Each structure stands twice: as structure tokens, then as C-alpha cells.
Amino acid sequence: MADDPFENMLAQMDRAEEYADVDHGVFERLKHPERTLKVTLPVELDSGEVEVFEGYRCQFDSARGPFKGGVRFHPTVTQREVEALAGWMTWKTALVDLPYGGAKGGVICEPKELTQNDLESLTRRYTEGIRRMIGPETDVPAPDMNTNPQTMAWMMDTYSMYEGHSVPQVVTGKPLEIGGTPGRVExxxxxxxxxxxxxxxxxxxxxxxxxxxxxxxxxxxxxxxxxxxxxxxxxxxxxxxxxxxxxxxxxxxxxxxxxxxxxxxxxxxxxxxxxxxxxxxxxxxxxxxxxxxxxxxxxxxxxxxxxxxxxxxxxxxxxxxxxxxxxxxxxxxxxxxxxxxxxxxxxxxxxxxxxxxxxxNAGGVIVSYLEWVQNAQEFSWPLETVNAELERRIGTAFDQTIDQYDEKGLPDLRTAAYTLALERTASAHEYRGLFP
Known part of the structure; x- marks a missing residue:
């Protein structure tokens, strides 16, 4: 199953379990995404043809806060891949100590074969398909493979049209002119x-x-x-x-x-x-x-x-x-x-x-978080502030991972990172308990 990214993620978790201070019952909960939506997306292309695309949005874990994760457009997108990526986002946001859970989205398509109008139509159709799942306090998408600030602008506009007012903080990675933050692209x-x-x-x-x-x-x-x-x-x-x-x-x-x-x-x-x-x-x-x-x-x-x-x-x-x-x-x-x-x-x-x-690769979600915070406050920071905060946060996570690796004598840095992320997520679950 080496080519199955979800099995790969579960195996990485299993390697860390013996070193992580996590109740086994909670650990088993952490292996399962909360929900995955599959959407069917009929789009009228510039050519006049109607093509039916498939897309997904997986919300993996929300114990630490709203779901957060990118949207990719790629021919190899699968439900298992999206679920694995949503899981990795969960551990990533926990490791760098952001108040988020993990999510991911994807559409099966070959962007190189689509015109700009086709991509806009596909993005808006996908956004409509998942809009009941997303929101500034619920699930905040971002760019990923073959998506970019323009894609996020279309997503933000589509969501805002349904809300009846502009909601910039529903996505991150936007153009600067509509609430993006300097430094996000790089x-x-x-x-x-x-x-x-x-x-x-x-x-x-x-x-x-x-x-x-x-x-x-x-x-x-x-x-x-x-x-x-x-x-x-x-x-x-x-x-x-x-x-x-x-x-x-x-x-x-x-x-x-x-x-x-x-x-x-x-x-x-x-x-x-x-x-x-x-x-x-x-x-x-x-x-x-x-x-x-x-x-x-x-x-x-x-x-x-x-x-x-x-x-x-x-x-x-x-x-x-x-x-x-x-x-x-x-x-x-x-x-x-x-x-x-x-x-x-x-x-x-x-x-x-x-x-x-x-x-x-946590720099992207760190600056996405900074963009989201600025949108919520309707206040923007200069590039120097954003880059300094990125360096501080990812540097702290690196130091904590190294400390975990050295002090516990762990086999590798991945196990050290996972123990931190799993313990933080599990702790949130234990405090919140089970509903109902």
C-alpha cells in the first residue's frame, strides 16, 4: 500500500504512537476524518461542450478550531489522497500551534487543457458545491497545487454572492486588493x-x-x-x-x-x-x-x-x-x-x-492564519511583520521538534513532530469530550 497516501499517513501515526502520551481510544479517533463530501460539477466549457468533473472536500479534525486546508486541481486527485492531505494538515496546524483543524479539497481535472474561463466556471461550480461546508469560522480553503490567488478570488466572490456581502476571510491566499496579505505567495x-x-x-x-x-x-x-x-x-x-x-x-x-x-x-x-x-x-x-x-x-x-x-x-x-x-x-x-x-x-x-x-512546508498555513486574522480585524500588516511572525512561529516549531527528538531519544524528526502534533490534538479532544 506504499502508493496509498492515506495508508502512509496512518503508518506515520502508528510509528509515533508508542512515544506519544495519547490515550489509545483517542488515538483511534484521530485516524478517521470527520466527513468527506464528494461533489459532481457539470461545467459548460468555452468549446461549447459540457464536461462533468468530480471534486472533494475532506474535513479531518476540528478539535483545535476551524478546518483549514488547500484546494488542488490535478488529474490524479482521489478521495484517499484528499483525506490523507487533510490529515497531514491537522498535524501540521497542531505542530505549529495554530488554532485550526485540518481539511483539504481537490478537483479531478487537467488545468493545462482548460481556458481561463473554464477554470473560473469550474472554480465557481466547485465553490457552490462545497459552500455549505465552508465559512470563516467553519472551514477556510487556500491555494494548493495548480490553484492560486485568482482561484481564491473566484471562490471568495462566489461564497460572498450567496451571503449577500463580501466575506474576505472565507479563504486565504487571496490577491492583496481583496484582503490578501503580502508574503503569502512565497x-x-x-x-x-x-x-x-x-x-x-x-x-x-x-x-x-x-x-x-x-x-x-x-x-x-x-x-x-x-x-x-x-x-x-x-x-x-x-x-x-x-x-x-x-x-x-x-x-x-x-x-x-x-x-x-x-x-x-x-x-x-x-x-x-x-x-x-x-x-x-x-x-x-x-x-x-x-x-x-x-x-x-x-x-x-x-x-x-x-x-x-x-x-x-x-x-x-x-x-x-x-x-x-x-x-x-x-x-x-x-x-x-x-x-x-x-x-x-x-x-x-x-x-x-x-x-x-x-x-x-508549514510556512503557507502560518501566513494563511495571519491573513485570516487580519481579515477578521479588518486591519493589515506590512510584509516585514508577516515575515517576522512566520520566522518566529516556524522557528519555534522547529526548536520544539528538536527538543522532543533530543530529550526523548526518538528515532527521527518525523516521529518527534508527530508526537507533538498528536498530543496537542488529543489533548483538545480530551478537554472537549464526546457530544452528545
Whole structure:
């Protein structure tokens, strides 16, 4: 069942149970989502055809507060995946001590094959389908894979039309003009960068001498790459669906980001667009560093001999089949659920430090929380305040995870993170009791 993300999440919980101070009866409750809604979404496309899509919204646990979690548009969305992601959101919000439970949504579709009008129609239809479940005090969606601030604007507008007034705090990750907060778009990547720096401090190693491979150059991977590059690390490889670029001397992250943000693919970049507008660095010699990168496969990227591997794409990429070939000395999980339990056990035996997803990629939900708070107060904060609060909160969660790991002699950082998250969620359940 290694390819089943929900089974993977349950196995991660089971590994932590023996170390967590949680009543077994409560622990069993934590394995089950509160509810999952499946919606059927007929949409008239720009082509004139009517296509019927399927979508889901899972609300996993609300003991600590309103449900919180993203919405993804992807052809591989399944109910099990959405439920697993909602569970991971539950542990993530508990670990970083936000007053939220976990949720997740998804629509089975291929966004690349849909026009902007099609995407708007699909988003509004999906929002109508789940609107009885969501609300600013109930369940607050956010962007995820293939969704963005524009998607959130459509969701917010659709919900508001039914309410009869604007309700900005029903979603987070919105455009700034309708209640979004500065720093939200890059928040997950910034969090990944912060915890990578904190990991190197903990290991007493120099990040400025580190090599980094990042699988995935979307919103999270590209922002993590930019910030780690600015911190002095050498980004030697990254990838998208078209392939991966590798340069042992370091990729030109800013040039690659400009290429991708303009709609380009990494395979095109590798094929010869790397020197555009680069000049000779005004004769300072740094141009020698930017040799044209080599094209490698996505699978090969995972096995490069680097200091840090950052999986920032989809779940289930580090498995029993490839873990023996991994040569990175640390893994920072920017994606949700990228490592199976079988692979985790091998990495633990090899003393490869893995910063788990529920800590590493929590920057997004932290800044979503800050956006939600600002909306509730009808007050906004500058970017410096948002970034400082993000760093404080994710740094505190990192320190608490490390303390748990060291003081209890736990097998790995994931188990340490899960014990904290499970204990906090279970404690909320015990105080609240059972109704009726």
C-alpha cells in the first residue's frame, strides 16, 4: 500500500504512537476524518461542450478550531489522497500551534487543457458545491497545487454572492486588493528555506557550502531555491514535469525563475535559452560559473550526491524502490507526503535527517492564519511583520521538534513532530469530550 497516501499517513501515526502520551481510544479517533463530501460539477466549457468533473472536500479534525486546508486541481486527485492531505494538515496546524483543524479539497481535472474561463466556471461550480461546508469560522480553503490567488478570488466572490456581502476571510491566499496579505505567495518556500537553515545550524554545518537539489520548480520549489541561493547555498539541480536541469557548479536561479515565470519549461531552458540576457557579468569572472546545465531525469535528480534534497512536487517519490540510491545527507520535505514509511525506516537507519512535511512546508498555513486574522480585524500588516511572525512561529516549531527528538531519544524528526502534533490534538479532544 506504499502508493496509498492515506495508508502512509496512518503508518506515520502508528510509528509515533508508542512515544506519544495519547490515550489509545483517542488515538483511534484521530485516524478517521470527520466527513468527506464528494461533489459532481457539470461545467459548460468555452468549446461549447459540457464536461462533468468530480471534486472533494475532506474535513479531518476540528478539535483545535476551524478546518483549514488547500484546494488542488490535478488529474490524479482521489478521495484517499484528499483525506490523507487533510490529515497531514491537522498535524501540521497542531505542530505549529495554530488554532485550526485540518481539511483539504481537490478537483479531478487537467488545468493545462482548460481556458481561463473554464477554470473560473469550474472554480465557481466547485465553490457552490462545497459552500455549505465552508465559512470563516467553519472551514477556510487556500491555494494548493495548480490553484492560486485568482482561484481564491473566484471562490471568495462566489461564497460572498450567496451571503449577500463580501466575506474576505472565507479563504486565504487571496490577491492583496481583496484582503490578501503580502508574503503569502512565497510563504511556503520561505518556510522551507528557514527550516533548512535551522537544520544546518542544528547539525553545526555551513549552509553557504551546501549543495541542494530541488525536485519541483513551482511556487514552493522556486521560492525555496531563490531564498537558499540568496543564503549562499548552491542550487545544483531542479525540475518540472518536462525534465530536470543539473549543474554541479550551481544553476543561475534567477535566470531559470524568469524563464519559468514567463511560461517556459525546464527542458527548453536546458536546450539553449540559458545565456539570454546574461552578458558577461561585466567582466567580473562570475560568468564562468554559469555553464549550460545538463538535462537529467526527474528520478536521477533524487539520487544526486548533494547535501540537501528538497522534494517539492508530489507525494510518494522517495520509496523502497529508490531509497537505497539516495545520496543526500539530509531531506527537507517541501511537498506533502513525499517519503513512504518503508523509505523513512531506511533513511533513519542511515542517519539521514529528514525534516518532515508537517514542519518543513508549514510556512503557507502560518501566513494563511495571519491573513485570516487580519481579515477578521479588518486591519493589515506590512510584509516585514508577516515575515517576522512566520520566522518566529516556524522557528519555534522547529526548536520544539528538536527538543522532543533530543530529550526523548526518538528515532527521527518525523516521529518527534508527530508526537507533538498528536498530543496537542488529543489533548483538545480530551478537554472537549464526546457530544452528545
Amino acid at each position: 510563504a511556503t518556500g520561505r518556510g522551507v528555506s528557514i527550516v533548512t537553515e535551522r537544520l544546518f545550524e542544528y547539525l553545526d554545518r555551513d549552509l553557504s557550502e551546501a549543495t541542494v537539489a530541488i525536485q519541483g520548480f513551482g511556487n514552493v520549489g522556486s521560492n525555496a531555491a531563490r531564498l537558499l541561493d540568496e543564503a549562499g547555498a548552491r542550487i545544483v539541480a531542479t525540475s518540472d514535469v518536462s525534465g530536470a536541469a543539473y549543474d554541479p557548479d550551481g544553476l543561475d536561479v534567477s535566470a531559470l525563475a524568469a524563464h519559468v515565470s514567463a511560461g517556459g519549461l525546464i527542458e527548453e531552458y536546458v536546450a539553449g535559452e540559458t545565456r539570454a540576457d546574461r552578458g558577461d557579468r561585466e567582466g567580473d569572472g562570475s560568468a564562468d560559473r554559469w555553464d549550460d546545465p545538463d538535462e537529467i531525469g526527474n528520478d536521477e535528480l533524487l539520487t544526486l550526491d548533494v547535501d540537501v534534497l528538497i522534494p517539492a512536487a508530489v507525494e510518494g517519490v522517495i520509496t523502497a524502490d529508490n531509497v537505497d540510491d539516495l545520496r543526500a545527507s539530509a531531506v527537507v520535505e517541501a511537498a506533502n507526503g513525499p517519503t513512504t514509511v518503508a523509505a523513512d525506516e531506511v533513511l533513519t537507519e542511515r542517519d539521514v535527517q529528514v525534516v518532515p512535511d508537517i514542519l518543513a
